[in-house]
Amino acid sequence: MKVVVIGNGMVGYKFCEKLKSMAPSVELIVFGEEIRPAYDRVHLSEFFAGKTADDLTLAGLDWYQDNNIRLHLGDPVQSIDRTAKTVHSHKGIIESYDYLVLATGSAAFVPPIPGVDKQGVFIYRTIEDLEMMNAHARKAKTGAVIGGxxxxxxxxxAMLDLGISNTQVIEFAPRLMPRQIDDAGSNILRNKLEMLGLKIHTSKNTSEISGGESITGMQFSDGTSIEVDMLVISAGIKPRDELAKLCGLETGSRGGIVVDEKLQTNDPSIFAIGECALYSGMIYGLVAPGYEMASVVAENLASLPRTGGVVPFGFKEITNIAEFSGPPPSGGRVAFTGYDMSTKLKLIGIDVASFGDPFLTGENIRTVVFEDTMKGIYKRINISADGKELLGGVLVGDAEQYNMLLQTCKNKLVLPPNPEDLVLGSRGGENLAGAGVQGLPDEAMICSCETVSKGAICNAVSELACExxxxxxxxxxxxxxCGGCVPMVKDLMLYTMKSQGKYIRNILCEHFNYSRQEMFDLVKLHxxxxxxxxxxxLGKGDGCELCKPPVASILASLWGEMILKKGNDTAQDSNDRFLANIQKGGTYSVVPRIPGGEITPDKLIVIGQVAKQYNLYTKITGGQRIDLFGAHLNDLPDIWGQLIAAGFESGHAYGKSLRTVKSCVGSTWCRFGLHDSVSYAIRIEERYRGLRSPHKLKGGVSGCIRECAEAQSKDFGIIATEKGWNLHICGNGGSKPQHxxxxxxxxxxxxCIKYIDRFLMFYIKTADTLTRTATWLNKMEGGIDYIRNVVVNDSLGMAQAWEAEMQTLVDCYKCEWKEAIENPEIKKRFNHFVNAPEVKxxxxxxxxxxxxxKVADWK
Amino acid sequence: MITLTDQKKITWFAACQISDVPANGGVCVKYGDEQIALFHFARRGEWYATQNECPHRKQMALSRGMIGTQEDEPKVACPFHKKTFSLATGQCLTGDECNIKTYPVKTEDGKVFIGIEGGL
Structure with a gap:
């Protein structure tokens, strides 16, 4: 069978993917008008937020090659000969087909306003459009968009991302997003957008675009006008049906190629899918229904008998599955029966969603509305008069409940006695609104992009062990x-695992059936x-990147031996293996220890000299030290040789180990300082330097309550008081700051040091891999009171042992870099090429x- | 693609000594302007060679990655973002990155040889 596809957009690509996965031997030829293979048009605006055309590409050219698909890009088909069953391309290629799939998509609808052809007027459809906008935006100051x-x-x-902060939106209808949300929701959305600096005009009809060669302004039919030097028209789409018209296929009066529920046109050998297809009087301008259409056609074509590669009779005549000579396809013949146009999206950071019928009103409808103009939240649900069924709704500003509401609506789940809980959350009482994921029927469509039901997901978890x-x-x-269903899929996964009685245990990986805590005790015991x-x-198999770093860390925490010896080098995570942090481009950074952030002018000069000699980028870190970037692997031993000769040592910036103990200048200089915070910070940093732990460790010492060292954001933070030191633990900066x-x-x-010894040993012995002290505390039953009982009151009777263990580690500390450069076996690993050690x-x-x-940006 | 019936001529070049490669780890070998990652999977008594460039961010880094197995499939994890690739087939095991090129390896008289299709 030979199939030709016209159009290489998202839907055309999805069709190829589906057909090739079901019928790999089909001969498949694709013609695309654009010069790029299909890309993600849904996320087009991310192009301006930093994504490249490559990032948006759905599949690279090699994918087409690997799947044996002949792809002609930049070569639009110009005519179809239905009698000869051939297509003719712009470049003169003539290709015959058994079946032809039109996935020609849509074009931007440009209203016939005088002046639309001026420079500075754009449509918003392809990457080329975006590139042209990008070029023009550099000289533009004020922008407008027709279409709300x-x-x-x-x-x-996109205009805001391009730096045109003075942007206005012109909408013909009385409200924004008239097809998705109601007046009240639209008002909330409008307020929020205006707060972000967009100016919104509704009920506004553009009568003329003014200017000479380039646009300078817009005139409206109400007599008003604005000045603007860049305009994007986004007033709707019109189906690309010109090829279909040309060859006499039936099209709708307002555009679109007429198709039936098999997406078949009035020519049984030709199908139309996506935004060019007109099904039951409707154009589906979203990607999910387009994907669904692609699946339907692919599945139906794949299930055809393949005698000699050509189907002996017209597709339309096959009405009985029994007539197929091959095995019947799974689920029989499929059909497209319309598609739910529910949608959820984030517009400039604002959630907007609508589902079911958002506009229902009347006697038989009950409506629940929640509106918070302060926070900019609007929620509306439409419920049947008997209060049992959810019929539709609108969410603006907060669409967290969208997935659950959509499923409740689509699957006609019976509503809880207080349906308002669905949008307001349960207030008081213990019953949660609705029944959660477990209440959904198996058919519930969880991922609409890929058409995956709840049943299929639960089955993957329970039967195929996808955990x-x-x-x-x-x-x-x-x-x-689109990824929107991921939280729900995750809930389903956990729910299914739990319902199977699975105890969710944090084992290291497939090679060790133990948690980190169990591993720690066993490694010590043996x-x-x-x-x-x-x-x-303790394990099986040959290890992997998941178990090697935690095991190597446990070995280092227990025995304090040089981490690169005894063949443990290749068990270290890559940064530990080369005692440096790998950076973009494959060079490394060098971070010498500067305890407490105190450094002499001579040492500063050495850092400067080394940086100059090896051409390193220098930057002060957040931990009061100096980072030198861009060192070649080959140069690391020499760089460290010079630093060590000047009295520096490794800063362990590459390890899950103590980083720095930050300090304020303290009582030696500061008129408020109570104690000498710098001396104490140096003492503490030197005590715990090199200590390997489940995650990195940071400390801080402040000389008074003003807390200039920000000690309360550290794993252990010490603050001077009149009478001594206050010890705080388990703080964290990072993405989830915690005091x-x-x-x-x-x-x-x-x-104070005793307590830190005990606390750190307790943490190292009991925390999961890559768990900071803050998370460790949060998971600990009994919380800080329990830890205090263990550390201060010695409730486990471990205090003495832990202090002794810590002292052993402190006593066996050696600078790893010193050992590395003194050991020829280790030193020789610091070459890029094993067979050309002198070449970087x-x-x-x-x-x-x-x-x-700076390093060249990565591709 | 190499198949048993359609085997092209392989040229073997001496990359380094066996002792130059850390047990259960990798090194990078220079072959003209090409960079080849060579791995000694000592636990399994196996040698592997792949392209050194990780296709994800086009970084010359795979030789510095950790090696291991996934359901007995030998693999390497890129140090940058821990994308993993089969050492045997070059197939990407995490997500949709491109596959990587693999080369045959043999050892003789303490030396490691990498096989190049067609050769110099």
């Missing part, structure tokens, strides 16, 4: 389209010293920025 619908607002966001999101994505494709011994004794909690007050120097990686490229080098 979904695409128009996307275009307005991670990655596994589920791979197996069912759910969540791989006195295992190398990764291979641990794997032989450290007070463990004990008014401690003397020695007691020639692919590394630098650029200049503010008089220093």
């Amino acid at each position: 619908g979904l695409l128009g607002l996307e275009a307005a966001k 991670t999101m990655d596994a589920i994505k791979k197996c069912t494709k759910a969540g791989t389209g 006195e295992l010293k190398t990764y291979n011994e641990v794997l032989d004794k 450290a909690l007070l463990l004990a007050a008014d401690l003397d120097d020695e007691t 990686d020639p692919t590394v490229k630098f650029e200049t920025m503010r008089e220093q080098k």
